[in-house]
Amino acid sequence: xxxxxxxxxxxxxxxxxxxxxxxxxxxxxxxxxxxxxxxxxxxxxxxxxxxxxxxxxxxxxxxxxxxxxxxxxxxxxxxxxxxxxxxxxxxxxxxxxxxxxxxxxxxxxxxxxxxxxxxxxxxxxxxxxxxxxxxxxxxxxxxxxxxxxxxxxxxxxxxxxxxxxxxxxxxxxxxxxxxxxxxxxxxxxxxxxxxxxxxxxxxxxxxxxxxxxxxxxxxxxxxxxxxxxxxxxxxxxxxxxxxxxxxxxxxxxxxxxxxxxxxxxxxxxxxxxxxxxxxxxxxxxxxxxxxxxxxxxxxxxxxxxxxxxxxxxxxxxxxxxxxxxxxxxxxxxxxxxxxxxxxxxxxxxxxxxxxxxxxxxxxxxxxxxxxxxxxxxxxxxxxxxxxxxxxxxxxxxxxxxxxxxxxxxxxxxxxxxxxxxxxxxxxxxxxxxxxxx
Ligand code: DLL
Numbered sequence: 001x002x003x004x005x006x007x008x009x010x011x012x013x014x015x016x017x018x019x020x021x022x023x024x025x026x027x028x029x030x031x032x033x034x035x036x037x038x039x040x041x042x043x044x045x046x047x048x049x050x051x052x053x054x055x056x057x058x059x060x061x062x063x064x065x066x067x068x069x070x071x072x073x074x075x076x077x078x079x080x081x082x083x084x085x086x087x088x089x090x091x092x093x094x095x096x097x098x099x100x101x102x103x104x105x106x107x108x109x110x111x112x113x114x115x116x117x118x119x120x121x122x123x124x125x126x127x128x129x130x131x132x133x134x135x136x137x138x139x140x141x142x143x144x145x146x147x148x149x150x151x152x153x154x155x156x157x158x159x160x161x162x163x164x165x166x167x168x169x170x171x172x173x174x175x176x177x178x179x180x181x182x183x184x185x186x187x188x189x190x191x192x193x194x195x196x197x198x199x200x201x202x203x204x205x206x207x208x209x210x211x212x213x214x215x216x217x218x219x220x221x222x223x224x225x226x227x228x229x230x231x232x233x234x235x236x237x238x239x240x241x242x243x244x245x246x247x248x249x250x251x252x253x254x255x256x257x258x259x260x261x262x263x264x265x266x267x268x269x270x271x272x273x274x275x276x277x278x279x280x281x282x283x284x285x286x287x288x289x290x291x292x293x294x295x296x297x298x299x300x301x302x303x304x305x306x307x308x309x310x311x312x313x314x315x316x317x318x319x320x321x322x323x324x325x326x327x328x329x330x331x332x333x334x335x336x337x338x339x340x341x342x343x344x345x346x347x348x349x350x351x352x353x354x355x356x357x358x359x360x361x362x363x364x365x366x367x368x369x370x371x372x373x374x375x376x377x378x379x380x381x382x383x384x385x386x387x388x389x390x391x392x393x394x395x396x397x398x399x400x401x402x403x404x405x406x407x408x409x410x411x412x413x414x415x416x417x418x419x420x421x422x423x424x425x426x427x428x429x430x431x432x433x434x435x436x437x
Pocket of ligand 1: 094095144145215218237238240246247303
């Protein structure tokens with residue numbers, strides 16, 4: 001099949017930079033008028049900055065607009081930022097987060113259609129068509145994972161198996177019986193499924209060819225591991241409920257960055273302290289403006305996700321900019337004894353050791369006598385645990401040295417037996433911070 005056939009909307013996904021900027025400009029002007037006139041929160045914020053809708057003439061004027069933060073959503077919970085009458089809203093979605101109130105997002109029918117289009121484009125990017133059977137084990141409910149994937153699968157006419165999370169044995173039975181060709185769930189759950197399928201001796205009974213994973217940071221090493229076990233190609237899908245849910249961006253078969261659905265979401269990558277653009281290929285905080293959203297449009301939403309952006313045309317033919325695999329979040333990052341540490345750094349280091357080490361780990365940060373202490377619990381293989389103690393001690397030293405090299409700080413290593421660390425069916429929890437900072 002030619003590259004063109006694998007693009008759902010080649011007009012928008014392959015648009016020239018100038019045409020795209022013109023389209024985004026028109027959409028931004030319309031958006032600013034809508035929020036200024038319908039959302040008192042934005043009327044006030046824009047007045048405080050001395051900006052009026054007439055000051056926004058093109059996409060380059062976006063820098064004049066105010067930022068929106070998660071805190072703003074919390075303060076306006078649940079529907080304070082709605083930009084259309086309640087009767088236009090057909091659905092709410094959200095996320096529980098780990099602390100505080102829910103984040104709630106109202107959608108109009110058009111918002112749902114745009115969301116379906118985004119996920120449909122992503123699924124097409126992975127080579128999926130109406131011939132495919134898509135096994136969804138993201139949760140259905142307020143969380144956007146399950147329904148988002150469902151809308152996308154429907155958009156391309158594939159058959160959806162709406163399993164939701166949980167009951168791994170049953171998931172595997174249905175994957176086999178219904179002939180799933182694509183699996184979509186968090187990467188951590190994909191690995192758990194892959195390991196269980198292997199234990200059951202069923203890898204060769206599966207028809208799987210594609211995995212679409214996201215909702216949490218994961219590394220290239222983790223991708224490779226899932227691909228090697230299941231003999232599939234895995235794609236990294238990104239999204240957040242505030243912007244639409246999954247489908248804001250995904251990597252194509254080149255696996256060289258995640259293409260943003262640029263006609264719908266305008267990205268900026270900013271220095272989180274100065275709020276200035278960091279330019280292409282430099283790490284910064286991803287900020288999105290929802291260009292066509294009706295229910296709860298957002299201006300310059302601070303995602304706290306750290307990435308870099310590349311505006312060059314991809315080998316796949318798409319012109320939409322690509323963001324690099326996520327390094328973590330500004331708030332996922334832990335500062336331990338003054339050093340910035342991301343869970344993904346630990347994962348990369350552990351997976352590169354292979355052999356006796358599994359990728360299941362947990363970081364625990366404590367403060368003892370005013371000094372930060374990092375403990376990393378790591379699962380090792382079954383056979384190693386029944387071996388001599390000296391072997392375990394050697395391994396412990398090796399893991400400690402590897403992590404010290406990767407993180408720049410030392411950590412206490414606790415090797416634990418297989419299956420000691422709790423598996424997650426949704427987003428994996430990798431860090432427990434007991435410091436009450
Ligand atoms: O996690 C939406 C989603 C569902 C994305 C299914 C992909 C697949 P929220 O619950 O609002 O929405 O959480 C959004 O999750 O700001 C990131 O920090 C993180 N995240 C999402 N996708 C990725 C990814 C969904 N591919 C938050 N890589 C975001 C790294 C991700 N982090």
